[in-house]
Amino acid sequence: MDRRAFLKQSAMAAATMAAARASFGQAAAPPKPTLPLAPANGVKWDKAPCRFCGTGCHVQVGVLAGKIVAIQGDPKAEVNRGLLCVKGYHVGLALYGKDRLTRPLLKKNGVQTPISWAEAIDVIAKRVAADPATFAIYGSGQWTIPEGYAALKLIKGGLGHNQIEANARLCMASAVTGFLATYGVDEPAGCYDDLDRCDVLITWGNNPAEMHPILFSRVIDRRSRGEKVTLIDINTRRTRTSAFADRSLLFKPNTDLAIANGIAHLLVERGTFDKDFVDKHCAFRAPDDKKTLQGKAISFDDYKRMLAEYTPANVEKMSGVAAKDIVYLAELFGRRDLRITSLWCMGMNQHTRGTAINSLVHGVHLLSGHFGKPGDAPTSLTGQPSACGTVREVGTLCHALPGGLVVAKAEDRAEVEHVWNVPPGRISAKVGYHTVEMFRRFSTPSDKGGDIKTLWVQTTNPGQSLPNVHELFEPSRKLADKFLIVSDVYPTATTKDADLVLPSSLWVEKNGVFGNSERRTQQWFKMVEPPGEARPDVWQLLAVARRLYELGVPGLKDKDGAYLFDVKKDGKSVPVWDFAHFFDVNVDEALFDEYRKLTKHHKKDLAPYAEYTRARGLRWPVVEQPDGSWKETRFRFTEGEDPYVAKGKGVQFYQSVTKDDRAQIWFNPQEAPPESPDADYPFWLCTGRVLEHWHTGTMTMRIPQLARAMPHAYVEMSREDASRLGVQDGEEVVLETRRGKIELPVWIDGRGSPPPGSLFVPFFDERLLINELTLHEHDPFSKQPDYKKCAARVRKKAKAS
Amino acid sequence: MPIASVVITLDARATLHDAALAALRDDERVEVGNRVGARVPAVLETRTADEGEALVREIASVPGVLLVELVGVDRSLDEGDA
Numbered sequence: 001m002d003r004r005a006f007l008k009q010s011a012m013a014a015a016t017m018a019a020a021r022a023s024f025g026q027a028a029a030p031p032k033p034t035l036p037l038a039p040a041n042g043v044k045w046d047k048a049p050c051r052f053c054g055t056g057c058h059v060q061v062g063v064l065a066g067k068i069v070a071i072q073g074d075p076k077a078e079v080n081r082g083l084l085c086v087k088g089y090h091v092g093l094a095l096y097g098k099d100r101l102t103r104p105l106l107k108k109n110g111v112q113t114p115i116s117w118a119e120a121i122d123v124i125a126k127r128v129a130a131d132p133a134t135f136a137i138y139g140s141g142q143w144t145i146p147e148g149y150a151a152l153k154l155i156k157g158g159l160g161h162n163q164i165e166a167n168a169r170l171c172m173a174s175a176v177t178g179f180l181a182t183y184g185v186d187e188p189a190g191c192y193d194d195l196d197r198c199d200v201l202i203t204w205g206n207n208p209a210e211m212h213p214i215l216f217s218r219v220i221d222r223r224s225r226g227e228k229v230t231l232i233d234i235n236t237r238r239t240r241t242s243a244f245a246d247r248s249l250l251f252k253p254n255t256d257l258a259i260a261n262g263i264a265h266l267l268v269e270r271g272t273f274d275k276d277f278v279d280k281h282c283a284f285r286a287p288d289d290k291k292t293l294q295g296k297a298i299s300f301d302d303y304k305r306m307l308a309e310y311t312p313a314n315v316e317k318m319s320g321v322a323a324k325d326i327v328y329l330a331e332l333f334g335r336r337d338l339r340i341t342s343l344w345c346m347g348m349n350q351h352t353r354g355t356a357i358n359s360l361v362h363g364v365h366l367l368s369g370h371f372g373k374p375g376d377a378p379t380s381l382t383g384q385p386s387a388c389g390t391v392r393e394v395g396t397l398c399h400a401l402p403g404g405l406v407v408a409k410a411e412d413r414a415e416v417e418h419v420w421n422v423p424p425g426r427i428s429a430k431v432g433y434h435t436v437e438m439f440r441r442f443s444t445p446s447d448k449g450g451d452i453k454t455l456w457v458q459t460t461n462p463g464q465s466l467p468n469v470h471e472l473f474e475p476s477r478k479l480a481d482k483f484l485i486v487s488d489v490y491p492t493a494t495t496k497d498a499d500l501v502l503p504s505s506l507w508v509e510k511n512g513v514f515g516n517s518e519r520r521t522q523q524w525f526k527m528v529e530p531p532g533e534a535r536p537d538v539w540q541l542l543a544v545a546r547r548l549y550e551l552g553v554p555g556l557k558d559k560d561g562a563y564l565f566d567v568k569k570d571g572k573s574v575p576v577w578d579f580a581h582f583f584d585v586n587v588d589e590a591l592f593d594e595y596r597k598l599t600k601h602h603k604k605d606l607a608p609y610a611e612y613t614r615a616r617g618l619r620w621p622v623v624e625q626p627d628g629s630w631k632e633t634r635f636r637f638t639e640g641e642d643p644y645v646a647k648g649k650g651v652q653f654y655q656s657v658t659k660d661d662r663a664q665i666w667f668n669p670q671e672a673p674p675e676s677p678d679a680d681y682p683f684w685l686c687t688g689r690v691l692e693h694w695h696t697g698t699m700t701m702r703i704p705q706l707a708r709a710m711p712h713a714y715v716e717m718s719r720e721d722a723s724r725l726g727v728q729d730g731e732e733v734v735l736e737t738r739r740g741k742i743e744l745p746v747w748i749d750g751r752g753s754p755p756p757g758s759l760f761v762p763f764f765d766e767r768l769l770i771n772e773l774t775l776h777e778h779d780p781f782s783k784q785p786d787y788k789k790c791a792a793r794v795r796k797k798a799k800a801s
Numbered sequence: 802m803p804i805a806s807v808v809i810t811l812d813a814r815a816t817l818h819d820a821a822l823a824a825l826r827d828d829e830r831v832e833v834g835n836r837v838g839a840r841v842p843a844v845l846e847t848r849t850a851d852e853g854e855a856l857v858r859e860i861a862s863v864p865g866v867l868l869v870e871l872v873g874v875d876r877s878l879d880e881g882d883a
Contacts, residue, residue: 003878004802004804004878007804007875007877007878008804008832008844008846011804011805011806011844011872011873011875012806012832012834012842012843012844014806014872014873015806015807015808015834015842015843015844015872016834016835016837016842018806018808018842018870018872019808019834019837019838019840019841019842020837042877043875043877060873062875062877064877069875069876069877070873070874070875070876070877071873071874072806072872072873072874073870073871073872073873082872083808083870083871083872084870084871084872084873085870085871086854086857086858086869086871088871088874089805089850089853089854089857089871089874090850090854092876093850213868213870214870217810217868217870220810220867220868221810221839221840221868224810224811224812224813224838224839224840224867225813225838225839226813704851705850705851705854705855706854708851709854709855709858
């Protein structure tokens with residue numbers, strides 16, 4: 001058999017096994033996982049989570065002669081069981097774009113000029129040492145856990161302030177505050193197993209058919225085998241997900257709170273809520289005058305009274321969703337014989353009322369007792385591979401510390417100071433600037449309050465992804481005393497005018513650990529060399545930290561005078577800041593095992609690093625068993641699943657804000673958005689993603705196949721609006737908001753279909769930068785901006801004379 | 802010559818299901834395996850990765866095909882294409 005025939009036979013075997021194994025949630029034992037593409041053809045295989053979204057699919061990466069030549073869905077991975085979405089076709093290619101950054105570049109006389117790493121590290125360290133308080137780091141959910149942890153420790157432990165943020169602030173911060181307000185602790189109680197057991201799946205402003213296709217296919221596959229799974233799509237435009245839905249409910253932007261309140265109102269009014277569950281496990285809460293995240297306690301009667309105006313008829317008036325559909329939803333939630341899973345992502349989070357709507361959806365599940373059983377869960381999804389692992393769990397945010405600890409609490413600071421062996425008081429209690437404020441201050445002259453002067457961006461592209469970039473990003477590039485450092489793998493809208501650009505290693509060019517949307521921590525090892533002089537972000541951080549230590553910045557020493565990031569091997573310190581010695585020891589392991597000491601406080605326990613090298617991820621809390629093994633947790637707060645639930649409790653919300661093991665069912669009123677369509681700007685404008693491109697397209701736009709499949713941004717418009725404006729499909733129009741305008745082609749009856757009066761534009765295209773038009777108003781608790789709704793107008797482009 | 806393995810989920814309705822299978826078998830780049838319930842394993846062999854990725858999309862648009870999921874892609878026969 002020749003190699004080609006061998007590969008085809010192996011491929012068919014892999015596909016056949018995947019097809020059999022893909023019977024998610026079925027009792028029959030799946031075929032024994034094997035790797036059909038065996039080393040016989042010289043390819044060396046190893047595991048890694050996919051680099052793209054927050055689903056956390058595991059892939060097997062095939063390397064031949066130092067290059068990735070094959071990708072296979074990992075048959076041992078519970079998340080994807082051997083399957084990948086179409087982006088998996090290209091995940092290996094993401095490393096091989098022709099314009100990879102390969103050398104540090106320092107702007108000299110306005111031109112980015114190659115310099116050595118030593119000079120680059122020195123430039124950063126001297127600038128930071130001269131004025132540490134005005135230095136900030138901005139990362140993302142694409143940071144690995146060790147990278148994020150190192151960045152956080154450098155800022156909070158080394159420099160003694162809290163100016164660190166991550167772009168997850170822009171995509172899931174409202175999910176965090178929703179979980180905190182409801183359960184007292186972040187992240188979903190359920191997991192992907194719920195998709196195998198639910199009878200009803202409700203997607204709230206969510207399009208998993210395109211954005212989380214591997215999760216969505218678990219449900220579609222069940223239906224294709226004859227199982228009844230009712231899919232309800234609640235959205236502001238029709239999407240690919242709508243096409244699969246049994247009911248697709250279109251609502252007026254910003255009125256999702258009315259829908260959730262309408263469901264709760266009927267559950268209470270008709271007495272179909274789960275009284276036993278509520279009596280045992282829940283309390284009621286509403287906003288207080290001081291507008292705190294904790295709000296104020298209210299009685300059930302208060303709650304009932306507050307909901308009274310949300311009758312089906314009123315909700316129909318507010319939201320545009322028919323009263324009968326509100327009744328239908330309430331009747332579903334009122335049934336005890338069904339299991340209901342809710343999914344959401346940016347639609348609910350990028351919302352000036354994001355915390356409120358997150359809390360309300362949790363509340364509907366709690367009120368109806370659709371919680372704590374497999375298939376009964378309110379679950380938020382994330383868009384980045386480690387938004388949960390690095391940002392939410394490590395705490396790379398201006399108010400946070402690792403493991404759910406916060407800088408505002410003295411006991412939390414003391415606990416972290418103890419683990420870091422730094423003097424009491426090293427960690428500042430003063431919360432830093434959230435993302436919008438950080439960039440506002442970076443784009444404000446220093447003598448006018450712009451007290452962020454040096455900003456180091458890693459693993460993200462704020463020059464494209466921030467809202468209202470005209471105001472928040474671009475001014476900084478014209479201010480002489482502002483210095484922008486960007487670590488990235490490709491040129492981006494952010495590197496374009498950066499003062500210093502650092503070439504980074506990507507994905508399997510370095511070791512890494514990610515944490516996905518279902519609390520699953522996933523590890524991989526370096527498999528290939530990065531191009532040129534590209535180096536891991538974590539090394540860059542440790543090298544700068546060491547240079548600061550050498551320059552005498554006091555915070556870079558611990559209580560005993562040792563380097564803050566001292567890494568030992570066989571009892572001896574390893575000079576990991578010297579790249580020649582960086583791989584003498586596994587730095588990821590050292591950082592991770594230090595970090596995990598801080599994860600027990602809020603019962604987010606992680607296993608030792610070594611456990612993850614053997615697993616396809618483990619869902620926390622991961623607790624050691626009497627036999628020395630480590631057991632993950634599928635369903636939190638549920639007896640028999642979660643090791644922290646006391647025997648006999650059934651369900652126990654042990655992190656309750658009220659310290660009584662109760663979750664909070666919130667009332668939050670429907671309120672007007674900060675900007676609505678009017679006579680001058682008559683359309684709603686919504687932004688989002690597309691299947692082909694991941695986030696700002698930095699990687700996927702460099703994959704020719706994906707760039708050709710979706711070459712540029714567009715504006716989706718209803719046929720009715722296009723007809724009224726006299727616009728043809730594909731015709732260029734001028735799209736304008738109060739913040740700017742761009743010209744882009746119209747797509748009518750395209751992949752998504754907005755209703756009349758609404759527009760949609762994807763944000764992946766830096767040449768057609770929709771975030772020059774979006775609003776930076778944000779949720780008061782999560783500080784997450786609202787990219788999903790602002791007022792816009794469209795006009796035909798004037799013909800050239 | 803990238804070789805990709807995929808799993809294709811077909812519509813349960815017999816007419817659509819059969820029509821989709823027939824369409825897949827008509828394409829010489831597609832080798833269709835044995836059905837496992839509503840899922841059909843298949844191997845795609847194309848001249849370039851570009852064509853392979855386009856073929857995945859093409860299959861997804863065949864009437865009766867609900868989903869196409871990737872199992873693996875191997876470019877080791879044409880390392881330059883990777």
